[in-house]
Amino acid sequence: MPNLRFTEKPLSEWMQKGGDYSDVVISSRVRIARNLVHQPFPIIASTEQAQQVRERLTAALQDEGVQAQGPFEPLVLDELDDVDKEVLMEKHLISPNLINDSRAGAVLLAENESVSIMINEEDHLRIQCLYPGFQLEEAWQRATAIDDAFERVVDYAFDDRRGYLTSCPTNLGTGLRASVMLHLPALAIMNQIGRILSAVSQVGLAVRGLYGEGSEALGNIFQISNQITLGLSEQEIIDNLHSVVMQIIEYEQHARSRLLDESRLRITDRIMRSYGILSYATMMDAKEAFQRISDVRLGVDLGLIDRASAGQMNELLIMTQPGFLQKTFGVKMGSGERDKYRAQMIRDTLSDVHVAD
Amino acid sequence: MICQECQQRPATLHFTKIVNGEKTEFHICEHCAREKGELIPGTSGGFSIHNLLSGLMDFDAGNKAKVAGTPAQQLQCPECGMTYVQFRKLGRFGCSSCYQTFDRQLDPMLKRVHGSTAHSGKLPARAGEQIKVRRQVNELRQQMQQRIAEEEFEQAAQLRDQIRELDKQISQES
Numbered sequence: 001m002p003n004l005r006f007t008e009k010p011l012s013e014w015m016q017k018g019g020d021y022s023d024v025v026i027s028s029r030v031r032i033a034r035n036l037v038h039q040p041f042p043i044i045a046s047t048e049q050a051q052q053v054r055e056r057l058t059a060a061l062q063d064e065g066v067q068a069q070g071p072f073e074p075l076v077l078d079e080l081d082d083v084d085k086e087v088l089m090e091k092h093l094i095s096p097n098l099i100n101d102s103r104a105g106a107v108l109l110a111e112n113e114s115v116s117i118m119i120n121e122e123d124h125l126r127i128q129c130l131y132p133g134f135q136l137e138e139a140w141q142r143a144t145a146i147d148d149a150f151e152r153v154v155d156y157a158f159d160d161r162r163g164y165l166t167s168c169p170t171n172l173g174t175g176l177r178a179s180v181m182l183h184l185p186a187l188a189i190m191n192q193i194g195r196i197l198s199a200v201s202q203v204g205l206a207v208r209g210l211y212g213e214g215s216e217a218l219g220n221i222f223q224i225s226n227q228i229t230l231g232l233s234e235q236e237i238i239d240n241l242h243s244v245v246m247q248i249i250e251y252e253q254h255a256r257s258r259l260l261d262e263s264r265l266r267i268t269d270r271i272m273r274s275y276g277i278l279s280y281a282t283m284m285d286a287k288e289a290f291q292r293i294s295d296v297r298l299g300v301d302l303g304l305i306d307r308a309s310a311g312q313m314n315e316l317l318i319m320t321q322p323g324f325l326q327k328t329f330g331v332k333m334g335s336g337e338r339d340k341y342r343a344q345m346i347r348d349t350l351s352d353v354h355v356a357d
Numbered sequence: 358m359i360c361q362e363c364q365q366r367p368a369t370l371h372f373t374k375i376v377n378g379e380k381t382e383f384h385i386c387e388h389c390a391r392e393k394g395e396l397i398p399g400t401s402g403g404f405s406i407h408n409l410l411s412g413l414m415d416f417d418a419g420n421k422a423k424v425a426g427t428p429a430q431q432l433q434c435p436e437c438g439m440t441y442v443q444f445r446k447l448g449r450f451g452c453s454s455c456y457q458t459f460d461r462q463l464d465p466m467l468k469r470v471h472g473s474t475a476h477s478g479k480l481p482a483r484a485g486e487q488i489k490v491r492r493q494v495n496e497l498r499q500q501m502q503q504r505i506a507e508e509e510f511e512q513a514a515q516l517r518d519q520i521r522e523l524d525k526q527i528s529q530e531s
């Protein structure tokens with residue numbers, strides 16, 4: 001039986017600590033894609049070949065250098081039940097692709113969940129570091145150190161001219177995808193989000209709403225990431241993203257102080273209404289939950305509400321998702337029932353009642 | 358930049374389509390890209406970034422195939438067996454040797470996707486040592502050719518000795 005503690009809590013305590021600019025930046029993530037030489041990529045590998053890759057990479061955990069970066073606990077996807085897989089996905093520790101399309105998939109998790117290493121996703125190895133707040137440089141340093149440790153014991157597919165070879169050419173070269181998750185409620189309220197985000201997409205960065213279909217951003221949460229992986233050094237990629245995000249943080253902070261100056265009463269009313277609804281509603285769909293949680297989080301960050309914390313709101317973003325609800329309440333639920341349980345989860349969290357035991 | 362289809366959402370996909378030598382730029386959001394799949398070369402209805410990529414590769418290859426060499430359609434990776442047609446469908450390579458097999462088709466696509474065709478980032482530490490030496494050898498060779506062209510044979514001979522020394526190092530390590 002695999003160790004399931006990773007699916008029991010929505011956020012590790014470490015994740016609640018915040019990090020730099022945690023009033024705007026929820027988290028910073030760096031992902032490095034690597035492949036083993038002379039092994040077919042997961043997309044065409046046979047089950048036996050995929051198992052060989054998994055064995056090779058989990059065996060690397062015995063190496064001292066790799067251990068020094070961990071310890072990492074391997075979880076084999078086939079040994080997890082569906083709800084646990086969904087929870088790991090909702091916590092951003094594994095990707096939907098690893099759940100749906102992977103043969104002999106596995107994930108190596110660091111105890112505090114800051115590192116998750118996916119095996120047999122689109123590439124053999126995807127090293128991911130997820131840090132709270134704005135800590136891109138820290139996440140990169142950690143990821144590259146783990147990469148170095150693996151490289152001492154396995155042979156990577158690397159080409160002088162093309163760099164690290166990846167299954168999809170969009171990851172070629174550095175194999176590096178860096179992204180920052182931002183909460184931008186004031187820019188959204190003041191209708192400036194479109195203008196700023198379209199500017200961002202013109203400088204080679206991608207923007208997506210993190211939750212919801214297409215680019216509709218539920219809860220005013222946006223993810224900004226680099227698109228270019230070839231021809232720039234890793235440091236250039238990190239620095240570019242860093243400086244663009246820094247500007248967005250300034251815009252958001254400026255919009256927030258304008259909100260306070262120009263419409264304090266109105267914004268306070270909006271935040272308190274949302275808090276009231278979260279505290280007492282008996283049914284709540286995902287879309288409304290995201291919006292209300294976003295409002296209350298803004299209230300916390302503006303110092304307009306002291307009954308809730310930013311960590312609580314981060315936690316609710318994950319706890320109100322389908323997999324986590326099912327895990328917590330231990331029942332299979334349709335969407336109508338889910339709205340009931342979601343409302344209950346929110347009420348209990350805000351009144352600080354422990355629901356899990 | 359705003360999506361040119363819906364005029365609402367920010368455009369997150371930017372690409373250029375060339376039909377009969379006429380260039381059209383596209384700036385659309387993911388939502389519209391998914392809905393208007395037929396807009397994008399290489400897809401029919403369903404959209405994915407992989408289809409988009411292979412589409413880019415396809416018309417570049419089409420233009421090139423007329424010039425010389427093996428037609429792209431007949432290429433097949435000797436290591437994993439992936440054919441050009443399969444790559445077009447999947448938008449992903451099957452193994453690291455595919456990068457050599459489809460090398461000629463790759464540059465225009467990489468240029469469009471990344472604005473560049475060559476890696477300038479991290480080198481793997483172990484393999485990287487050899488790569489560094491090989492790069493050094495290439496540089497010295499170029500310098501040597503230049504010296505010879507300038508008839509500075511003494512300096513050319515010194516460079517030749519350095520190259521021999523480094524070559525020895527490479528063959529010992531591998």
Ligand SMILES: [Zn+2]
Pocket residue numbers: 360361362363364365366385386387388389390
């Ligand atoms: Zn659109």
Ligand SMILES: [Zn+2]
Pocket residue numbers: 434435436437438439450451452453454455456
């Ligand atoms: Zn191949």
